[in-house]
Amino acid sequence: MKETNHAPGSWARCSLADVVVLNPKNDANAEQTAGFVPMALAPTDYHGALQHEEKLWGEIKKSYTNFADGDVIFAKVTPCFENGKAAIVRDMPSGIGAGSSEFYVLRPASKEISPSLLFAIIKTQSFMQQGAENMTGAVGLRRVPRTFVESFPIALPPLAEQKVIADKLDTLLAQVENTKARLERIPKILKRFRQSVLAAAVSGRLTEEWRDRTGLPEWGVAVLGDVIGNIDQGWSPKCHNEPTSDESWGVIKTSSVLPMAFLENENKKLPDSLDVRPQLRVLASDILTTRAGPRSRCGITCYVSSTSKNLMICDKVYRYRVIEGNGSSKFLALQLNSPNVLEKIETLKTGISESGMNLTQKKFRQLELNWPTPEEQTEIVHRVDQLFANADRIEQQVNNALARVNNLTQSILAKAFRGELTEQWRQDNPELISGENSAEALLERIKAERAAQKPSGRRKKIRKTEQAAT
Structure with missing residues (x-):
């Protein structure tokens, strides 16, 4: 990481592979209870808790990524890697676990390597950014390569x-x-x-x-159909899958209508081969209501404060205004977004499924409203x-x-x-960063421990010869 170049001189320069075992295996009894972590349970926050399910070790040890308490896990696949799904493994049943095959596991190569330090390294912008840049694979299923993780440069304190x-x-x-x-x-x-x-x-x-x-007098009760003029309904021609720009025309999408907010960039450009319908143009002071769609998107109303584009309403959106002298269109839009009125609108919707609801003009016009004088509106x-x-x-x-x-x-x-966080500490504790306590000495001890754990080639050869002789 780029911070390595600016790290204190007392820190040892190395790679992640020098201080971790990547994707180790656990040796445990198949009847033991272990933790199971699907990707959905991995946190994204720095202090987020790693949740787990309980399963028998024999059920999960072969098909999933192994880990144990004290290991660091992180997602290697997009978009989970970019979202920062990672954690220090703690409090697994029996101290062991397994999870998604899309995890990488970093096990400290020595008790003298802090899991918290490893976790902080993979949370740095350098690791996240370079990991994303080095991803390989097809679009939508790209992964951080093992070689990147192993060769990632660090400065070891x-x-x-x-x-x-x-x-x-x-x-x-x-x-x-x-x-x-x-x-x-x-x-x-x-x-x-x-x-x-x-x-x-x-x-x-x-x-x-x-x-x-x-x-002023108390409020009366009005029916929507009595206070508004015509309800216009648009059209939905086959358009370009891009928003309009400059002086060209577009047709709004239902996603342009949010509660009390009109998003004019949510539109599709009208092809040059189709004639514009100026009577459907969206204008300032219009009220727009979605008439069809999923239940949560049907009956949504916004007020158009202003618009800078040439836009027409689509087939699934109503457009209307309060009749001049009857009151304010913006007040009506406020009414149609209030909790009580939204509950009434909910009862007017029809449809055979949650994904396909409708709000007919006939029912919509019958909506009852509390209606004050125009001055109070x-x-x-x-x-x-x-x-x-x-x-x-x-x-x-x-x-x-x-x-x-x-x-x-x-x-x-x-x-x-x-x-920089430990600059004063180093000045106060020189004996803890030098000699046998130095980072270089630590790195040498790790190399020695690893070398001692590996059986020599000669011993392997002797063992094979002895087996052949018997």
Whole structure:
């Protein structure tokens, strides 16, 4: 990794293969209970827990990737690798487990190699980015090659420093993830806030005091068909599978209609061979409602505040407006997005399956609504716009903060492997990074241990000769 070039001189330069055993096998009794980890149970967060199922070792040992407590596992296949699916294996039944064949397993080659350090290495941007760049295989099923993992360059700290680095990373990254979790809760809170604002707006509570001061009458009940004009329905010609640009025309997709939000880039370009239908053009102040599709996408309504493209409505979308003098189209769109009215719309849908629901014009026009005076509708829209604008500003600030927090994880990891997190510690503890405690001495011990574990070629030959003689 690129941090290797900037690591302290007391760290030993080597490759991952020098300090790990890649994809080792477990030797265990077939009747033992073991942990089983399909890819779906692997976490993506730095401190995410590795979940497991329980199975007999004999059922999983041959067809799946073996691992044990203290190993580090990570996904090698796209998109799981890019998503960061990885974990330190802990608390497996009987201390052993097996999982998806799309895992790589890193087992420390010595007790003097910290699993936490190995895990931090594979979480660095260098490892993730270079791993993705080196993937091989067909599109959609690309994998990180074994040779990349084995040859990946690292700078190995002395044992004592490994532990200090791991402890600092645990502390700092736990703080980062706690901050991220708190920030990620805010959009859900804002969503509930917007729903509460809508409920108050369409029930009259939002403008109750204002209505009393101005002497306006209480709300009445109106039927949708009485307050809107014609309901237009578009067409769905065979279009290019790309959005329109410049002055060309396009037909909107149903995905362009979100609750109170119109996404004009969700469209398909009209072929030059087809004539434009200007009467179907989407204009500012239009209300759009999806009339067909899966249950969750049928009956979705947005208000078109503005549009910069030449777009026509498609066959699965209704387009309509409030009749001038009857009220505000934007207020009606707010009504159609409020919790109570959405429940009513749900009862109007028909269809034989969840994936194919319909909202007919006849039923839709019969929808009952609470309907204030046009003056109060204007005041409601003004207040809702202000409250929603404040919520939007907060959400944008949260998103900006989340982006900074996400970058902070990689910044901390980079500092760790440049030795910056332990710079003062090294100055205070020179005896723990030199002599027999040095990283070079550690690397030599690992090489010696590995050499001792390998039977010599001569001994193998003698054993075969003895067997032949008998």
